[in-house]
Amino acid sequence: MMDAGRHPNIELLSYSAVVDVQGYVGNFQVRVKKKPRYIDLTKCTGCGECVKECPVEVDSEFEVGLTKRKAIYRPFAQAIPPAFVIDKRPSPCKSTCPAHIPVQGYIALIGQGKYDKALALIRETTAFVGTLGRVCHHPCELECKRKDVEAPLAICALKRFAYDVAAPTAPPPAPVERVYGEKVAIVGTGPAGLSAAYDLVRMGYGVTVYEALPVAGGMLAVGIPAYRLPKDVLQQEIDYIKALGVEIKLNTPIGRDGGPTLEDLRRDYDAVFLAVGAHRSRQLNVPGEDLPGVLHSTDFLRALNLGQEVKIGKRVAVIGGGNAAIDAARSALRLGSQVTIVYRRSRAEMPAIPAEVDAAEEEGIAFHFLATPVRILGENGRMTAMECIRMELGAPDESGRRRPVPVPSSEFTLEVDTVIVSIGQQPDLAPLAGVEATGWGTLTADPDTMATPVEGVFAGGDAVTGPASAVWAVAAGKRAAESIHRYLRGLDLRQGRVFEWPKAADIQVEIPAGIEKAARREMAALPMAERKSTFKEVELGFTEEEARAEAARCLSCAVCSECQECVKLCEAKAIDHNMREEFVDLEVGTIIVATGFADFDPTRLPQYSYGRSPNILTGMEFERLTSAGGPTGGEILTAEGKVPERVAIIHCVGSRDVNANRHCSRVCCMYALKHAHLVREMTGAEVYEFYMDMRTFGKGYEEFYERVQEDGVIFVRGRGTEVRVREDGKLVVRAEDTNLGRPVSATVDMVILGTGMEARPDADQVARLFGLGRTADGFFAEAHPKLRPVETNTEGVFLAGTCQGPRDVPDTVAHASAAAAQALALMSKGVVTISPTVSHVLTRFCTGCGKCVLACPYNAISLNGDGKAEVNAALCKGCGTCAAACPSDAIVPLHFTDDQLVAQIVGVLQ
Amino acid sequence: MSGDGFEPRIVAFLCNWCSYAGADTAGVSRLELPPNILPVRVMCSGRVSAEMVLKALLSGADGVLVLGCHIGDCHYGSGNHRTVKRIPLLRRLMTYMGIEPDRLRLDWVSGAEAGHFAKITTEFVEAVRALGPLSLPLREDLDTG
Amino acid sequence: MTQEILDLTAPTRDRSFLEVIAPDEKLRACIQCGTCTASCASAYAMDYTPRQIWRMVQLGLRDEVLNSKTFWLCSTCYACTVRCPRGIPLTETIGALKRMAIARGIRRYKESSNFYRAFMDVVRRYGRVDELEMMVRYFLSTNPLAMIGYTPLGLAMLTHGKVTVGEGLRMAPRLVGMGGTGRLDALFRRVAELEAKP
Amino acid sequence: MRYLYYPGCSMSSSALEYDVSARAVLQALGAEVVEVEDWTCCGASAAETLSFLLSLVLPARNLALAEGMDGTGDFLVGCSACYTNHRKVAESVREDPRLLDKINAALSVENLAYAGRIRVRHLLDVLANDFGPEAIAARVKKSLARLSVAPYYGCQTVRPYSPFDDDDYPMSMDEVLAAAGADVFPYDMKAKCCSSALMTTKKEVALELVGNLLRAAKGADCIATVCPMCQLNLEAYQDDVSKHMGEDLHIPVLYLTQLLGLAFDLPRASLKLERNMTSPRPVLDKLGGG
């Protein structure tokens, strides 16, 4: 194998799969998908340093689950090539997170108590760790696979924990060195603007951010109240961004109040990012809206957040169902008012974060669902009440939600003295002359690249999407930063970027059998009395213990968590987490298929109790146990670490059985004898070997059987029928000793199941790919069972080894040598003769109907310039399907023409 | 069996890769096969056109059996998909012509299914035996070519 | 112990035994692996193991098979049937052996056949079965004294309302000597006619 | 969901508690249960010993009756022996359609015909698959929390015709019990034979088999069954069995439907626990609020 690996004329494509085969003998085009290993083979020295800090452990496939391996690993000790590989798959959480934060990574690090590393890892993606950890609407949790066990992980709260525990002591960052001369202007210091600034400054650009307000942070600062996001948390994160070298100009509106215009920015900077958010409130448009006492939530919250004095009455109605409405209501409550929320749809349709709605309800806020104001009533210029009408849900509108329609004469009044309107916001685009707006009043920008139609101007966040959420704004900022970088470097904005991540529903994650349920941890909350009267933060965060326990629930869906620990350890700089899969196109003359067999899975025969005791092993597992590189260093020990006193070996598990595979697997009698011999020799244990027939044909095998008999193995002629796991862990095997004619049992410490060989589960796909037939047992069909054992019915494709049928290593080698010889024979000729059984078209009869073109399974027929069918003789395999389809008898398969068949029919009937 | 000693004559179209091989295996395994089966080898069951089936019936066959590879195992990938669509149409056509549709049967036999081959052929011979000889008064007239 | 040499070619072997017992003849493919025996909870009490019975059926040792108590110990649990690696319908074959033994009036295991006969008599007469009536009928036909062994059970069943005294007593006299017409007479008769035909 | 229900002989006499509790549980889950009119005995294990044809005709009679009833629905059976007999007919005619003619030739004396159309379902199958653990969990009012239950499936519930669970290591009852909050006792004898009618004809053998089953359930609070024959064999002979095995093997045995009834907090009258021959008292005590 080593020699094959090193031979200059042999190219090994490991971690690869053939995805397409076209052409014909001598001229195959094979397309191979090379899976990324994330490790550069030319650099990796195989030193193994990288595995040391990898926090992810999974069952080792090679050790058939007997040991664990890390996410970065060497498939097995003798692997060719000897390099390492990273097992990385998509994970639902990271895929669903709009900013694609490596969720599993920071969770794994928290689980190991490496909190500062967890914080640093999140900061590689976003600066808003403590912020998102508090206010994110966490769509990731909806998809977290752990929900299939009991409940999703508290992903968001863990992010907050990483921040809370590590940020206060983390050293402030050093300013980033400028790499590029270009400067970028950003308008708006909300999460979109600052995220773009954060990424751009780290790439080495100069960044200036303009902000109209006296504080930075956008809606995070002036929308979300302090009881949800304390001011110091946000400020610290903005300071972190500033410390990297981002310049923030407060009190500098663009395009109004004397500030610079967009034109100015386009002139003075090399690129502009507009992230102005959506701050203009939509109006109610009902009579009485101009009465004093009617406020808008954004104004109300901004004033509160900026510490200005706000006056509201005793009875407050909040109109709307979004986050802003809930925040306005909860803030009003904290100012001592009685609050009712009026929303025109039902609770299920509320766009606000459900947990926020629950919290509002807990705090004592009343809800009027399916109602909307029709007028606001006043007396002497003072508000007295609000008249509402009931609504019912009609047909769905374009947002997919059912449209509310008023119920006639269902008006009612609410006595209120303050109304806070919160029915949506739009961006204020008036100052930004020159940009394009959509019909919705939002900025026009490409949803993938964030480019606007104006050269060098990009836009993102609420200004583009309308009011959305912080993490979407972060994602938009990050996309814009990448686009601006590409724009400034003259690169294509799209090439090689991934805009569509896999859908969580399409990500397969195997949930380990026997996983124990563990309740999801919830954060403690401030006592209710304090909640209602102060703006102190409501949720109190996890304790270290809670966070560790919560982190331990993660299923490591992606295996590699992208924590980057390995990258830091690899001195050869061989690790590249950004590798993508590649396609290799090969031109080959012949193909040898040698995909091997699958080991029978004994859970399909539950009478053998496989999986219900660690001391019931398959033959393959026993092989690993006895190998020097195995989990016990080659010693035969039970799972309890003891030398077994009695061992039973059962033949024909999954073979010679109508309930599993009918065929005899041919190698298991031999390997079972080998196992019996090993057990006797290494442990001296009593061995009971249950067999139906002993198949030791051929050279040397019967002699070996004799020797094992003399070793003292107790042979029982009778099928080992079932294995029971006794309460004390001992295993009871039952059978009939058919020589005695008596039911017998044996109580042992270890059972080895002589599992047989079967076709691989993907054999049908492989067969289709290479045009192979399969025999009833599922293995690939050879062209003739006696005379052509390595050829297949597809010329130029040969079989080698157990993919064709069970056989041992010597026979596999012989078979493979034969396949190689056949392939060489073809190659040395240099030309191929194809079977003369091909079809040809009698042009004069062909009407050009094209039926044959559709019928041919090989696309061998096409209509030529004259509208007549034409057969490509190299592609045609001579099946004759076209002839049967042709209504004009114009196409004739040589040797199977209509006349020849008719002659045969008449012949046999005579 | 039935006392009149009627021995049906069955034309069996066997695809080269599966059914023909199955018949071969059946022979090698010394299975008992009905002598009434008159095999005609084609490369693929997809080759069996309506014309060939009718030709066989008009030339004196009492039944026609078309055997191919199991769906998914066709040596040519999808030749037998065509056959699956064609045979029911043909059976309808036969009804129209006054021939019992059960005189035509399509089935799948892989190269390894010797027993299956023996079973299908035996069953079909018995089914056609029960239908009796195919009497086609118009046989000569219809047989124009 | 001496043993007679079994002449495999002797004409006394019933060469059609297997076909009669197991019409689909799958039993011919038994590989004598003993899975059936090892799966059978009652095998320990049998005189021949199930596997041995199949071998004897294969060889046509009819009388030895029919006189064994093996198949009367079968509780129709189907454990052997679902596990047999050759897919032989063994429990059905045992049913066929029971039928043949009853039909041939093999007297050795009278209790069992009487039990089943008693059961079917009740079904024929009333359409449905009442367990108590059935047991009484069974014990009357075999060994009335054996009923005593089940007395505590009968009492327990009475006290748990499983059977009512009135009903039991009302039925008892009718059990002795059945005649007249029963609920399913016509059906039973028809089945008998159909089975008599080849 | 609508079911054409066949109670069978045992469930309408000695095992009435199974019948009543099954109907109550199905009703609680929202099923519509219609009893097959004029049904008769399926022949149990006896018909087969006298006549093969009779063993098919008797169940076929009931299936024909059900097929003739108005409306749709599967043929629902609670008793595992009845289940096997009815399924056997359905399977046999599928494999050998000629049998159908023979059966119908017999049924014609009752003016009945069986078409081989109706599906035969076991109560356990319906509970585990038509309703499923989620619907069952949703209906639980008094969880069976901390009650350790050994699920006993018996033979013919899962062998040989059962399409709904493994015949050697079934899991459906485990899942139903877990849904009701119970701790499922790891019970590897769950599909071994309870000796069936051997209890009447070969008592010593039967005592041994039942003894093995009870011994393996030691440590559980009770055993759950889904068949009147299993129930009778497991509960009625515990004195004899204990004597035969030389150890105390007494344990409460309840029908699965009785346990579900407790979990659903159904009226006690619909569970008829007083008819059980082992006292359910320890179970009720453990659940509290007996």
Ligand SMILES: Cc1cc2nc3c(=O)[nH]c(=O)nc-3n(C[C@H](O)[C@H](O)[C@H](O)COP(=O)(O)OP(=O)(O)OC[C@H]3O[C@@H](n4cnc5c(N)ncnc54)[C@H](O)[C@@H]3O)c2cc1C
């Ligand atoms: C009350 C409220 C509560 C919310 N709660 C949540 C929550 O819990 N979770 C969540 O995920 N999302 C929440 N959101 C939504 C979230 O805050 C926004 O989606 C997010 O802040 C949008 O980010 P942005 O950068 O696009 O815009 P913004 O955050 O709105 O920032 C835009 C900035 O641009 C500035 N600006 C505008 N025009 C100009 C100009 N001409 N010149 C200079 N500067 C200008 C504005 O002053 C502002 O600072 C909430 C929103 C509100 C209103």
Ligand SMILES: Cc1cc2nc3c(=O)[nH]c(=O)nc-3n(C[C@H](O)[C@H](O)[C@H](O)COP(=O)(O)OP(=O)(O)OC[C@H]3O[C@@H](n4cnc5c(N)ncnc54)[C@H](O)[C@@H]3O)c2cc1C
């Ligand atoms: C427990 C056990 C013990 C044994 N002991 C012995 C023994 O002592 N002596 C002996 O002579 N024989 C023994 N054998 C038999 C021996 O293992 C086989 O004969 C031998 O491995 C067959 O080699 P192979 O190349 O045909 O298949 P395999 O060894 O199965 O190799 C097939 C390879 O193809 C790869 N592959 C599969 N599908 C694809 C695909 N689509 N694309 C790319 N690659 C693919 C697989 O990953 C695998 O690496 C034993 C077998 C077992 C199960």
Ligand code: SF4
């Ligand atoms: S990134 Fe982290 S999880 Fe992934 S392989 Fe490296 S160390 Fe392991």
Ligand code: SF4
């Ligand atoms: S279990 Fe862990 S890796 Fe999987 S989705 Fe949830 S958080 Fe992500």
Ligand code: SF4
């Ligand atoms: S540390 Fe780097 S060089 Fe060493 S094995 Fe790992 S990837 Fe290869």
Ligand code: SF4
């Ligand atoms: S080789 Fe031996 S153990 Fe393996 S299937 Fe054949 S007979 Fe059984």
Ligand code: SF4
């Ligand atoms: S014979 Fe006709 S249908 Fe078949 S491969 Fe050739 S061209 Fe295609």
Ligand code: SF4
């Ligand atoms: S089907 Fe026949 S007529 Fe039609 S295009 Fe093909 S060869 Fe020509």
Ligand code: SF4
């Ligand atoms: S299990 Fe089947 S093959 Fe094995 S001895 Fe019994 S009947 Fe024969």
Ligand code: SF4
């Ligand atoms: S069906 Fe009868 S013979 Fe078969 S295992 Fe059960 S009791 Fe034994």
